[in-house]
Amino acid sequence: MLYLHPIYQPGAQISLNLRSCADDKTERNVQATVAKAFTPFTMSQVLLVDINPPIPDNLPVANASFILKVYDPRFLQHRKGTKSSAPHPWTLAAENTAARRRAFGANTFLPTWWPDDADAAGWEEYYHGNLQQMFKNELSAYTRLLPLQGQSVPLCHAHGTLVLPSPAKRMVVPRVLLLSYVPGPSLRSVNPSRIAPIVARGLLDTIRAMGQLGVIHDDLRSDNVLLSPSDEPSRAFVIDFGSSEVRAHQTDDEWDWTLAENDEPKLMEMMLDKLHIDHSG
Structure with a gap:
């Protein structure tokens, strides 16, 4: 125990x-x-x-x-x-x-x-x-x-x-x-058939918005995404920003380069594909 x-x-x-x-x-x-x-x-x-x-x-x-x-x-x-x-x-x-x-x-x-x-x-x-x-x-x-x-x-x-x-x-x-x-299960623990494509696309939009607001999560994994509500997920929440990189004094060009190097939206797409979660449309 x-x-x-x-x-x-x-x-x-x-x-x-x-x-x-x-x-x-x-x-x-x-x-x-x-x-x-x-x-x-x-x-x-x-x-x-x-x-x-x-x-x-x-x-x-x-x-x-x-x-x-x-x-x-x-x-x-x-x-x-x-x-x-x-x-x-x-x-x-x-x-x-x-x-x-x-x-x-x-x-x-x-x-x-x-x-x-x-x-x-x-x-x-x-x-x-x-x-x-x-x-x-x-x-x-x-x-x-x-x-x-x-x-x-x-x-x-x-x-x-x-x-x-x-x-x-x-x-x-x-x-x-x-x-x-957020009283919901993690992305890893939910049957993919229960996650509507619009929820998955919303998650990708969140990752893009985070970058535009000056945050790279740097620890994206299925356990750090929660779905709510539990019975019929309609929204995805990203959690756990302890490893994140927050924009400080970078110029726009420097930050755009950092976003491109990390490409977290692509990483999330790959994660969704691996979990067989539809994000098309």
Whole structure:
């Protein structure tokens, strides 16, 4: 049976400090109850949560259920080891050592570098740096994709930090995103005959629109596309922008070249073809 930390088990209470994605001037403390954990956790921890009343005025009162993404390096699946990397279990001492190094300006680490296996603090810096970048990528992507929010990507309601259970001795405060819940199956798990061509074409239009708005997803796969509603899908939602590339200072020509090099609409067409999903017309 998969071990699930008590703070992520159904019924667990979570405290969050949140700012609205639309207006981040005011931070509010919000209490939530975990309804479900979407395991196994790979990078961020993805939870279905219910916001406890009173619902703050920066969240929709009509819907108290949300997706909470927690960017806590403690629970990364990569820690268990891979074919090319030994296991790197979390320890408070190594995490705090890495945090103290950052505080003294000793952070010369890039997330693409792999530390030596014996460098426990180096691995904590590696994991911390990667999750910080993923959080930044997602928040930046949702900001760029505001015209698509609620239509073909989830709504970004709030961002902030997880309030660690007391007594907390950690120097790392995990970042969080609060998103709308899309209660539908993934593209991979749906019988192709249930997906109308107009839904598939709408998905391709979404991928093109993302590029025009300045976002390359960079992790397009069937698990990152959800179909809603579950019984008769009429819309496809693209999720999980942690690996995305967001346009910064590129000129129009430079960005057009980047879009052409990645050609995500073509990649999505190939994925639909492989799944035998009709997108003609």
